[in-house]
Amino acid sequence: MIIPALILAIASAAAPPVLRAAEAERPAARTVIVQVEGLACPFCVYGLERQFGRLKGVERADVDLGEGKATLRLKPGAKVTEAQIREAVRKAGFKASEIKGIEEAGGSESKAHTGNIERAGDRFLLVTSDGKKYLLFDQETADAEHALDEPTRMKLDALAKEKKRVTVRGAVHEHKGMPKGLHVESVEAAP
Amino acid sequence: MRRTFGAVLALLTAASPAFPAPISFNTALPVHEGGLLLRGQGVWMRMHDDPSPAGREADIIAAPTVLVFGATSKLAFMGVFPYLNKALNFPHQAPRRASGLGDIATLGRYEVFERSRRGYTARGAVSAGVEWPTGADDEADALGSLPKPVQLGSGSFDPFFGTVWTAQWLNLQLDADLFYQRNTEANDFRFGDALAQNTSLQYRLWPRTLGAGVPSYLYGVLELNNVYQGKNEAGGASDPDSGGYQLFLTPGLQWVAKRAVIEVAAQLPVVQELNGSALRTDWRLIGSFRVWY
Numbered sequence: 001m002i003i004p005a006l007i008l009a010i011a012s013a014a015a016p017p018v019l020r021a022a023e024a025e026r027p028a029a030r031t032v033i034v035q036v037e038g039l040a041c042p043f044c045v046y047g048l049e050r051q052f053g054r055l056k057g058v059e060r061a062d063v064d065l066g067e068g069k070a071t072l073r074l075k076p077g078a079k080v081t082e083a084q085i086r087e088a089v090r091k092a093g094f095k096a097s098e099i100k101g102i103e104e105a106g107g108s109e110s111k112a113h114t115g116n117i118e119r120a121g122d123r124f125l126l127v128t129s130d131g132k133k134y135l136l137f138d139q140e141t142a143d144a145e146h147a148l149d150e151p152t153r154m155k156l157d158a159l160a161k162e163k164k165r166v167t168v169r170g171a172v173h174e175h176k177g178m179p180k181g182l183h184v185e186s187v188e189a190a191p
Numbered sequence: 192m193r194r195t196f197g198a199v200l201a202l203l204t205a206a207s208p209a210f211p212a213p214i215s216f217n218t219a220l221p222v223h224e225g226g227l228l229l230r231g232q233g234v235w236m237r238m239h240d241d242p243s244p245a246g247r248e249a250d251i252i253a254a255p256t257v258l259v260f261g262a263t264s265k266l267a268f269m270g271v272f273p274y275l276n277k278a279l280n281f282p283h284q285a286p287r288r289a290s291g292l293g294d295i296a297t298l299g300r301y302e303v304f305e306r307s308r309r310g311y312t313a314r315g316a317v318s319a320g321v322e323w324p325t326g327a328d329d330e331a332d333a334l335g336s337l338p339k340p341v342q343l344g345s346g347s348f349d350p351f352f353g354t355v356w357t358a359q360w361l362n363l364q365l366d367a368d369l370f371y372q373r374n375t376e377a378n379d380f381r382f383g384d385a386l387a388q389n390t391s392l393q394y395r396l397w398p399r400t401l402g403a404g405v406p407s408y409l410y411g412v413l414e415l416n417n418v419y420q421g422k423n424e425a426g427g428a429s430d431p432d433s434g435g436y437q438l439f440l441t442p443g444l445q446w447v448a449k450r451a452v453i454e455v456a457a458q459l460p461v462v463q464e465l466n467g468s469a470l471r472t473d474w475r476l477i478g479s480f481r482v483w484y
Contacts, residue, residue: 038307040359042449045405046483047223047261049449066361066401068309093221093264095307 032080034070035098036089039063044093051088055080113182114167114190117160124148124156126168126182134172134182148184155187165190213366213391214412214443214456214477219302219314219357222261230257232479236472243432243468245281252276253293265302271295275326277341287337293326294344298351310361318370319352328378339380339423346377353387361401364393364410376424383421383434390415393445407448412456414441422466435465437472452481 052061057078115128273293298320326344353370443456
């Protein structure tokens, strides 16, 4: 039993420090971390866990009372939205001040984003008036590289050249170290 | 005969606490939507201090069962179902006893104030309810009808209302309430109205530092319970040997886990300015549990 543990220790020690720091900062895949305001006694935690347990996509909820934090492990393939999580916390009598990992978990909701299309090498960005940048895609490939199908690519290329304001509707997807990804559902000229 | 323990009766069947907080009264902490909480409580009240030469001694065992339902996170409804065993003893005489279901109380509580941040919450709530005449008020023994304070119920609909405020940190909690009960007349008798003000401090004794997850707490509890009750009225005349003011100091211990609370406390009289020869309280012992369903 000692040898596997030793190998594990060596393996984790051998990981690049930057990568390990990034992993520590980033929630594990399919988990969502919720910062809860007002949680201060063990008896109050039960109601919070019950409300999280009523969300269909939540497999397990672990609360850290001292940190006021709930870690939700989602069921494979399940989708839980930020609004559902905030509502669950509200029903328990508390407030969710911050929700981390919801976009990685596919819980981001489709919204309209308005700005200009810009080219960045082979890729296209939507740059909003307040300076936010979203990497546009409509396909996720097997190697997790995001891509655009040809008609969408041509349309975005034309809009980039025309420098017209457009409204892109889609769900935002978090990317560490890169602009957020925006899964394009529709592109229209902004009113 | 009427010179007995009206003030205690009001306390017994008034809004017994059921939320995770003070031992002898309520709190403003939330009940989650759809949550159901059960509280079982046992209270032994001993009143053997009779200022009159009659040598009366009274003992009351009360076992209220409390159910709380969270309609929303701000609105909770509560029902208090008391089982009572009352005994009034006189020297050289058989005790006068009654036991059974007392007056059921139902109430609603609505949160009107809330400020929270990480590890802290402050809340305020208003509450109102009614005590229903479900307890028998016509019990009798070989000596005839039992005195009104020994009866299980008042026979009257008695509304009450008040407010409760709570501030809770990870290591301590403060609660304070103010409640008024208007007792109405039944069978030509009316218990004096009651005004109660309670304050509670709960301090986490263990664990000294919080680890990960949800550790259980051991709280040390210290409460101050002020009760003022007006004089009873019988046949339109007030009873000079009833009502008055009492202040209790209530130390206790409370074990709080995620799903259950177990607690014990002793209510010790500090001030008893009771009218005439109303019976004085020696002490009250409280033990209870609370469980989430």
